[in-house]
Amino acid sequence: MGYAYYPGCSLHGTAKEYDMSSRACLDFLGIQYRELPDWSCCGASSAHSVDHTLAVSLPARNLTLAEQMNLPLMTPCAACYSRLRGAHHALRSDPGLAKKVLTVLGSEYKGRYEPLSILDVLYQYGPEAVGEKVTKKLKELRVACYYGCLLLRPPDYAKFDDPENPGKMERLVETTGASAVDWPHRTECCGASLSLSDTKLVVSLATSIVDMAVRHGAECIVTACPMCQANLDMRQRGRTKLPVYYVTELLGLAFGLEPKRLGLTTHMVNAISLLRAKQLA
């Protein structure tokens, strides 16, 4: 068994630490995966704003490639997750569209497996089982789990957790010994791809999210989306700056993996100094 691993474009670029830490965690836990050969862009953030069919056909190419491997497709990126799930849903519920798309691709799609987030995979592995592998407890680290949008919404096809009151990320993060703070902005929007075209807006959204985490006692934020991480990390302008980790970076750290191997040195807000102060790195 195992999974077809779909990194997506960001993980080969600005979010390379998410790729590094995801692979490191999967390797460490002995979860089998193979990178989807010759994968292509899923179309996020733009295809669905330009062409309805393209929004399905771009991710569909990757779905059919994974089906040819007879493996469930898994991605760390929340935006890719959303596009892949949306296309999977559309191909199964809209026969006309499915026929049009699959004819161009020259393949079939039965949709045996639903595309998964790496968080689904870790959660299926089991929070208890993950906890048993922890060798370095991240004690006294107060974490704000930030889900953002696309893991949870729209609930028609993004089904990672409850759309209004999720809790799975907290359960995973708490296996490391860190404590997850209770705070209200867990499912707010960071502004996503408006970061380039409407930067001021994203600065105000990111700053209000980080400030809310600070007010609820968090020392850092943890997320599972390259766009959330980039926007919160680059666009926060509050008085207190918080480092923004990928969930796999914190897990990897708790597994005793080297911070450098997890990519912790490539953040904008220093991601190492908090860990040093807590003697965790």
Added chain:
Amino acid sequence: MNHLNLSRYEGEWLSFAQTVEAEGGKKVLSCYQCGKCSAGCPLSFAMEQQPHQVMRMVQLGLSDRALQSPTIWRCAGCFTCTTRCPRGVDIAGVMSALRVIALARNVRTSRRAQAFHKVFLSLIKRYGRINEFELVVRYKLASMNLFQDLDLGLRMFMQGKLKPPRGIAGVRQVRALFRHEKGGGKRSGLRLLPGLQLTRHREGV
């Protein structure tokens, strides 16, 4: 809002709503103006026309107003509205559908957002994947927003996050998907600046 003579739009209203639904704006005619979408929208503070008002424009067939509204480009696609709508309207889907129609009809508003999406798709068409370095450079040229974030770019370069683009083996198959795009994919070869052609490869190769 000023007085509006709705009889002028008679006949058009249903067809516009149907076009929006066909582009993925599910159940727009079901909206009963409760305003829950606008109340929960994280970006409503930056919108002159609120999401529920845009829904009403679509229902009434006020296509010009809806397509020219900056609201449709302010929507970040977070789906909070869609998740909460008591009538099952896919409000975020309506916003995407309006963006699709606005681009197809060449409605020139929110030029930066439009430039971003065009550059984004032209890169998928060229390489099969997005190269973020080229995305940012081309977006800057297209939007004339040259000097923003140079400090961040430099740091990312030093961290090895900005790499030269590389095409995938199956790029032809990806390009074939663009042939279904309205206008046969001609739109992605848009001239955004005089003398700057985004896609140099032959269309439909």
